[in-house]
Amino acid sequence: MLDRAARSTKPGPVTFGILLKLDLESPPSQHSPKTALRFAYSSLSSSSKFQQSPPMSIFEYNGSAVIAMVGKNCFAIASDRRLGVQLQTIATDFQKIYRVHDKLFIGLSGLATDAQTLYQRLVFRHKLYELREERNMKPETFASLVSALLYEKRFGPYFCQPVIAGLGDENKPFICTMDSIGAKELAKDFVVSGTASESLYGACEAMFKPDMEPEELFETISQALLSSVDRDCLSGWGGHVYVVTPTEVTERILKGRMD
Amino acid sequence: MANWSPYDNNGGTCVAIAGANYCVIAADTRMSTGYSILTRDYSKICKLADKSVMASSGFQADVRALQKVLAARHSIYQHQHNKQMSCPAMAQLLSNTLYYKRFFPYYAFNVLGGLDNEGKGCVFTYDAVGSYERVGYSVQGSGSTLIMPFLDNQLKSPSPLLLPAKDAVTPLSEPEAIDLVKTCFASATERDIYTGDKLEIMVLNVDGIRCEYMELRKD
Numbered sequence: 001m002l003d004r005a006a007r008s009t010k011p012g013p014v015t016f017g018i019l020l021k022l023d024l025e026s027p028p029s030q031h032s033p034k035t036a037l038r039f040a041y042s043s044l045s046s047s048s049k050f051q052q053s054p055p056m057s058i059f060e061y062n063g064s065a066v067i068a069m070v071g072k073n074c075f076a077i078a079s080d081r082r083l084g085v086q087l088q089t090i091a092t093d094f095q096k097i098y099r100v101h102d103k104l105f106i107g108l109s110g111l112a113t114d115a116q117t118l119y120q121r122l123v124f125r126h127k128l129y130e131l132r133e134e135r136n137m138k139p140e141t142f143a144s145l146v147s148a149l150l151y152e153k154r155f156g157p158y159f160c161q162p163v164i165a166g167l168g169d170e171n172k173p174f175i176c177t178m179d180s181i182g183a184k185e186l187a188k189d190f191v192v193s194g195t196a197s198e199s200l201y202g203a204c205e206a207m208f209k210p211d212m213e214p215e216e217l218f219e220t221i222s223q224a225l226l227s228s229v230d231r232d233c234l235s236g237w238g239g240h241v242y243v244v245t246p247t248e249v250t251e252r253i254l255k256g257r258m259d
Numbered sequence: 260m261a262n263w264s265p266y267d268n269n270g271g272t273c274v275a276i277a278g279a280n281y282c283v284i285a286a287d288t289r290m291s292t293g294y295s296i297l298t299r300d301y302s303k304i305c306k307l308a309d310k311s312v313m314a315s316s317g318f319q320a321d322v323r324a325l326q327k328v329l330a331a332r333h334s335i336y337q338h339q340h341n342k343q344m345s346c347p348a349m350a351q352l353l354s355n356t357l358y359y360k361r362f363f364p365y366y367a368f369n370v371l372g373g374l375d376n377e378g379k380g381c382v383f384t385y386d387a388v389g390s391y392e393r394v395g396y397s398v399q400g401s402g403s404t405l406i407m408p409f410l411d412n413q414l415k416s417p418s419p420l421l422l423p424a425k426d427a428v429t430p431l432s433e434p435e436a437i438d439l440v441k442t443c444f445a446s447a448t449e450r451d452i453y454t455g456d457k458l459e460i461m462v463l464n465v466d467g468i469r470c471e472y473m474e475l476r477k478d
Binding site: 198199200201202203205206207223224227228230231 | 402404405406407408409411412442443446447449450
C-alpha cells in the first residue's frame with residue numbers, strides 16, 4: 001500500500017508532458033494515517049477534476065510562428081527567432097525561413113530537428129531539378145514537391161507545418177501552407193503556422209489589406225508578427241522578415257520583447 | 260451518463276474598452292454547444308447596476324446563476340445604503356462571489372465595464388475563480404486569442420508595474436472605440452466558429468447606457 005502511494009507522488013514523465021494519472025481505486029481510509037495524508041496531498045496537487053491539460057503536442061516542443069502575406073506583385077514571409085525546449089529558451093537567432101532560390105522561400109514551423117532534415121531533403125531535390133531542367137523551380141511545383149515528400153512519411157510524419165511563398169510566372173505572388181502530411185492550402189491573402197497561429201490569424205484578419213506596396217506590406221507583416229508572438233509563450237525574441245519583389249529581396253531583423 | 264459533466268462551454272466572445280469618460284462593453288449573441296448553434300440571439304451582457312455592466316462567456320447556465328446572485332446582492336446593498344453600487348465595488352463583489360465557489364467554480368469568464376466614482380471608464384477582467392485586475396481594455400471567451408493581439412497593437416497599455424502608476428484608460432474617443440470593437444468582432448467572426456450572428460454593444464457615459472447592434476456573419 002505504502003509503496004503504491006509513494007509511487008503516485010512522484011512527478012510524471014517529463015519528456016512529452018504526459019500527465020500523471022492517479023490510481024484512485026482504493027479509498028484513502030485503507031491507508032495508514034501517514035499514507036492517507038500523502039494520498040490526499042498528491043490527489044490535490046497533481047490531479048484536478050477540472051483542468052486536465054492534454055499531453056503536449058510535439059509541434060509545440062520548440063515553439064514557432066511563421067507567416068506569409070501577399071502584396072501587389074510582391075510577397076513577404078516572416079518568422080520569430082526563438083528556439084526553445086518547451087519553456088526554456090535555447091537560442092534567440094534561430095532561422096525558420098529558408099531561401100530556395102531568389103524568388104522562392106519556405107518557412108518551417110514545428111519540430112526544429114524535422115524542419116532542418118526536411119529542408120536538407122528539399123535542397124537536395126531542388127538541386128537535382130536544377131541540374132536536369134536548367135532552371136529554377138516554380139513555387140507551385142515546389143509546393144507539390146514538399147507535399148509529396150511529406151506524404152511519403154504519411155504514417156510517421158515530419159512534425160512540421162510548412163509555409164511556402166514565391167513569385168511564379170510573370171512574377172505572380174504565390175503563398176501556401178500545408179499540414180504535416182502534405183495537404184496543401186492555397187490562399188490569396190495570408191497564411192500562418194506555428195504555436196502562435198491563432199493570434200496570427202486574429203492579427204492578420206484585422207490588419208491585412210489587399211494589394212499593398214512592399215513598404216506597407218513590411219510594416220503590416222511586422223506589426224502582425226510582433227503583436228502575435230507577444231501573446232504566445234513559446235515564440236518571440238524578435239523576428240526575421242523577407243520582402244520579395246521581382247527585382248530585389250530585402251531581409252530585415254526585428255527587435256522584439258525579450259520575454 | 261458515465262461521462263456526464265456538470266459543465267458545458269457555450270462559446271462566445273466579450274470585449275470591453277475603457278475611455279476617459281466612457282466605457283464600451285460588447286459581446287456577440289451566438290450561443291453554441293459543440294458544433295451546434297443553440298440560438299443566434301442570446302445576450303451575454305447583463306446590466307448589474309446603473310454604472311456597471313457585465314459580459315460573460317463560458318457556460319451560460321452558470322452565468323445566469325451568477326447574474327442572479329449578483330442581482331440579489333445588489334438589491335440588498337440598495338436597501339442598506341440607499342444607492343446604486345459603484346463599479347469598483349461591484350468588481351470586488353463579483354470577485355468574492357466567484358471565489359466563494361472556488362472548489363466548484365462558476366464556469367464563467369467575465370469582463371465588467373462601467374464608470375467609476377469620478378466618471379472615468381473602468382474595465383475589470385476575471386478568471387473563473389475570481390482573480391481580477393483593473394485594465395484599460397480586455398477580451399474574454401472563445402475569440403480572445405484572435406482579438407487580444409490586435410487590441411494590444413492598437414491600444415498598447417502601460418505596464419502595471421510602472422511607478423508612478425499610469426492610467427490604463429485608452430486615448431480613443433467614444434466613436435473610435437466603438438469602431439475598433441466592430442473591427443475586432445468582424446475579424447474574429449471570420450475564424451472563430453463560436454463567434455458570430457450579431458454584435459451587441461453597450462456604451463456607458465454621463466448620459467447613461469446606450470445599446471447598439473451590428474450584424475455579423477451567420478456561418
